[in-house]
Amino acid sequence: MDVLSDVLNTIRLRSKVQFCTELTAPWGFRVPPQNGHAIFYVVTRGSCYLEVEGYKDLSLVGGDFVMLMHGDAHILRDHPDSPIVPLEHLTPQCLKHDACRALHHGGGGSLTAMVTGSFIFDNPAAKPFLSTLPPVIHIPGERGQLVPWLDTTLKWMAAETTSKNPGAQIMASRLTDMLFIQILRAHIVEQAGNDCKEKAGWLRGLADASIGRAFELIHEQPDHPWTVAELASQVNMSRTAFSVRFTHLAGMPPLSYVTKWRMFKAGDLLHQGAATISEVAAAVGYESEASFSKAFKREMGVAPGTYRKEGQNGVAAGA
Template sequence: MKNLMPSVDSLGEALHFLRMSGTFYCRSELTAPWGLALPVMKGSLMFHVVTSGQCWLEVDGVEDQLLQPGTFVLLPHGEGHRVSSDRGGPTRKLEELPEELVSERYSVLRHGGGGTPTTLICGVVRLDHPAARHLVTLLPSVIRVEPSGSPRMDWLQSTLRFIADEARELRPGGETVITRLADVLVVQALREWMAQGSGARTGWLGALQDPELGRALALIHREPTSPWTVASLASRVAMSRSAFSARFTRMVGEPPMHYLARWRMYVAHTALKEERPGLAELAERMGYQSEAAFSRAFKRFMGVSPGAVRRGDATSLPALGMSA
C-alpha cells in the first residue's frame, strides 16, 4: 500500500490546464425591441451573464432558452447564436452595430427601441493549452448555470454581482477585474456541469474521476517526463498491469503509453510557445534519443512541426485525437 498516492483532485488539476486568455468583453445596454446575431468564433468559448432584465437565447439544434438575472450561459464551441428581447424576433449582426471601445479588449454596446431594458455582460475567451481544446470537444453546445440558494451557487452569484458592479461603474482597473472573474466563472460553470451532467462521468472526464485512473492520470500530468511504464503506473495505483491497461484503454479511449506520449507533446507544445528552447534540448527533456525522432512524434500527435510552433508560424491546431 505504500505506493498509493494520497487523495488527489485529478479533475481539478486537469481544469488547471484550461489556461484561458481573455479575447474580448462587452457590456450590452439593450432596450426592447432588440436582437443580436453573434458570429461563429471557432476556437473560443463565449458566455453571457444577464445582470438585469431578460432575453432569449437561440442556438441552432438547441431548445430556445429564456435567460433571467443571475443566469450564466457558456457556449463552449463558439457557435453562432442569437440573443433577443422577443423569441424569434428580428436580429442585427453584432458587427454592424456601433460600440464604444473602452479599451483594447472591452467595449460598451447600446442598442434597441427604447422599451424595457436588459443588460448583458458578454465575453469571448480562448484556451491556450492543447489539452483544454480536447476538453471542449467533450462539452455540450450550451452550459447553463442558474441562481439557487445553495452555498456553492451563492458564491457564484456573488461573483456575477461583482462583475455587474464593475461593468456598470467602469472604475480604474475594472477591465482586469472583470477578465479575471470571468475566467473563474467559466471554470465554475464547467465544474457545475461536471457535477450534474452524465456526460462528465464517461470517457476522459470519467477517468479523471475514477479513483485509480484519476491517480494515474494525475501522475502523468504532474510528471510527464518520468520514465513511466504500464507496470509502474499500475503499481502506483495498486492495480494489476492487465486490469489497469484494460480499464485505462476502455475509459480514456487509448492505451496508457499512447496517452503518455500525447501528453508529453502537449507539454512540449507549451514549452515551444513560452520558453522557445532548442529542439535538441526539448527532445532530450521529453526522453527522445534524437531531435528527428522527437520531431516526427510531435508532428504525428499535434499535426504541425515543432519548428513551426517555435517560430510562431502555427496559428492553430487541428482537432485533437483522444476519444471521448
C-alpha cells in the same frame, strides 16, 4: 500543479468582458462563429432564449450562466418568434466607448440584462483538449438568483471594470480567468454523478476518482516512462479494468493520452523558445531527440523546429 491548472496554463487562456447589455422586448440578434473563443452570457435580469445549431434550445432566466465552449454561431432573443438582426449591425450604433461598454437594443418592452464576455485560447495546439469539452455549459441560477460564487465574482468584475484605480484592467481580466476555472469546476462536480450523457474527454475523466488520479500522475510526471500496468497499480485497479474505464471516460487509451499530453506540453515549451529541442525531448520523457521528433511530427503534423519557427511567426502550426 493539478491537472486543470496544468491544462489551462498550457492553453494560455486570456479573457475579457465585452458588453453589459440592456435589451428591451422585442429583441433578437445573431452572433457569427467566434473561432478560438468561448463566449459566455450571464443573465442578471429578465429572460431570453438561446439557439445553437445542433443543440437543444435553452430558456434562460435571471441568475443563469451559459458558455458556448467552441464559439459556435448562435441566436439570442426574448421570444422564439422575435425578429433577429446580425450583432455587427448593432455594435457600432449601440456601444458607449468607456471602460464598461454597454449594448442597448430593443423595442422598449420588458427588460433583459446580461453580462457578456469571452475566453480566448492563444495556444493553437490546444484544439484537441478543447474539442472534447461540451459545446454548451449551462449553470442554472438558484430561484432566479445567481449562485453565490458566481454572484461574488461578477460583483468584483463589475467593480474593477468601471474602476479608475491603477491595475483595474488586469484585475478585471484575472477575475474573468477565475470565472472560467469556476465554471469548469462546477461542470466537473456535475459530471461526477453523470456517467453516460457527457462526451468522453479529459474533463469527464477528472470527475472520476480513480481515472482523475491517473491524470494527476501523468501531469505530475510527463517524463516518466508510464505503462498501463503501472498506472493501474497506482490507482488500485486491474490493468484491464483500468484501461477500459480510462478509454470510456477519456475517449482514448491511457498511453495515447500520455503521448498527446507530452506533445502538447512539448509544443508549449517550443513556443516559449528558451529550451533546445533535446531539452524539450528530455522534459517530456524522450532520451533520443530523433524519437521525440518522430513522435512530435506524427502528433502535431510538423517537425519540432518547424513548429517553433511557425509559433514565432504567429502561424498555427499543424493546423
